[in-house]
Amino acid sequence: MLGVVIHEVGHNFFPMIINSDERQWSWMDEGLNSFCQTLTEELWDNKFPSNRGAAYKITDYMRLPKDQLEPIMTNSENIISFGANAYGKPAIGLNILRETIMGRELFDFSFREYARRWAFKHPTPADLFRTMEDASGEDLDWYWRGWFYSTDPCDISLDSVKWSNLAQNENQVTSSTSLQPIAKPILNPYDDISKIRNREDKTIVFATDADKSLQDFYWKYARGMVKVDTTAATIITPAVTDTFTTEQKNQIAGTKNLYELSFSNKGGLVMPIIIEWTFKDGTKEMTRIPVQIWRKNENKVVKTFVKDKEVASIKIDPLRETADINEGNNAWPSITTASKFQLFKSRSGATRGGATGAANPMQREIK
Ligand SMILES: [Zn+2]
Structure with missing residues (x-):
């Protein structure tokens, strides 16, 4: 209502x-x-x-x-x-x-x-x-x-990941700069990036907090559903050019890990590429690459990253903000997602226009 x-x-x-x-x-x-x-x-x-x-x-x-x-x-x-x-x-x-x-x-x-x-x-x-x-x-x-103007969906696939240590006197390296904290990627289906950012924006006062009399059935219902993980993570904006001096390169040689990621655009719609790195020590990082990465080739792109720590796994679009229709090709090592049958079974309740007559949460509570 x-x-x-x-x-x-x-x-x-x-x-x-x-x-x-x-x-x-x-x-x-x-x-x-x-x-x-x-x-x-x-x-x-x-x-x-x-x-x-x-x-x-x-x-x-x-x-x-x-x-x-x-x-x-x-x-x-x-x-x-x-x-x-x-x-x-x-x-x-x-x-x-x-x-x-x-x-x-x-x-x-x-x-x-x-x-x-x-x-x-x-x-x-x-x-x-x-x-x-x-x-x-x-x-x-x-x-x-x-x-x-089109019906193409977003389906960005992480096709391959190549890993190596940086060799001595390597000429081409890509630097990472501009660290800023963001909330950790959310882990449950009831949250999204807009809600996370609204929570982080301290100028926002939610109406149901400003006036407690607005806290109705659905306010309480939602509180029971959502478990929010607010552990801080880090976002990294990659620089596009080589900014290391020879001396810096020699300093880091042999201690860094290089990751070459190959992506393909299977859906047709170009989108920014958002990468979540999980390292072997359990920490996480986010990299957000603007859509212009597809400018010269809208079918395939390859990009190399330098990391201090060894990467345990990589996930594309961890906050599900690009409407990627196939999350099965978004991770390395690849993960298995629920089949359509399992997804169907896990759904319950009717949506507006669904016409199944199933009770909404408040109706079920009253029974
Ligand atoms: Zn309307």
């Missing part, structure tokens, strides 16, 4: 004030409004069970056969899965832009600028796309093309 109230109030803005043509482009009101709905829900309660925020929530839709998919940029009358196509995919697409591609500050500035410029006017999709690029100064054409 809270989600629906938030959603319908949001329509005052999209599409009523920023007045897009909902008959032609349903996603411009339902998608943008569902995105704002999720932002609002997650400021209401850090554990709000939002359905159209986290990237991994759209993967079931995006791995459907192509004849059951249309691009978001499709006239509303021609869409098969209306909820996923016009609400979920555009809303989650904006969330990926905000959390993973542009960053919150740049995204929020640009999205506000779109709303400000087009209030009481009639924007088309191109007006949104152009304003986001114009206000941010970022080239996002690749993203509009991939996420809004």
Whole structure:
């Protein structure tokens, strides 16, 4: 009920004030409004069970056969899965832009600028796309093309890992710089990167904390479900050029480990590559590589990393923020994921529109 109230109030803005043509482009009101709905829900309660925020929530839709998919940029009358196509995919697409591609500050500035410029006017999709690029100064054409005009999913595969010690007088090394702490990757299915960042942002006060009378059944229910691991980890932004002097190279020679990672783009949609390293001593690191790594070759990339410690395992997209439809090829050594049958068995309860008549958590509690 809270989600629906938030959603319908949001329509005052999209599409009523920023007045897009909902008959032609349903996603411009339902998608943008569902995105704002999720932002609002997650400021209401850090554990709000939002359905159209986290990237991994759209993967079931995006791995459907192509004849059951249309691009978001499709006239509303021609869409098969209306909820996923016009609400979920555009809303989650904006969330990926905000959390993973542009960053919150740049995204929020640009999205506000779109709303400000087009209030009481009639924007088309191109007006949104152009304003986001114009206000941010970022080239996002690749993203509009991939996420809004195509049905290609993200499926980045970690094909191979080669390991060696750095030889004496090695000429080519890649340095790692710019350490900053982030929360450890989350370990349960009820959390996502937006919720983690909201918790870390000390300027945010959740409505259910500010006013305790708002702590209803679902607030208590969510508290029982979620176990949050807040152990700190480290994020590393790799430098692209060789910055070591010969003296430094000689100092590190023989003590460093080189890891050459080969990736292939099996889904067609390019995305940033996010790597979680787990070392043999149990510590972890995160490396975030911008999407431009695919610029010269959108099918395959190879990148080498230098590590002090020996790596025990590698995981791609550990926070599930790129909507990668096949997590089975995201790890080294490779891991086995649950089969579709196991996944099906592990699911319970009905979603909106599922029409199974299954009770929701509050109904089950009352019985
Ligand atoms: Zn709506």
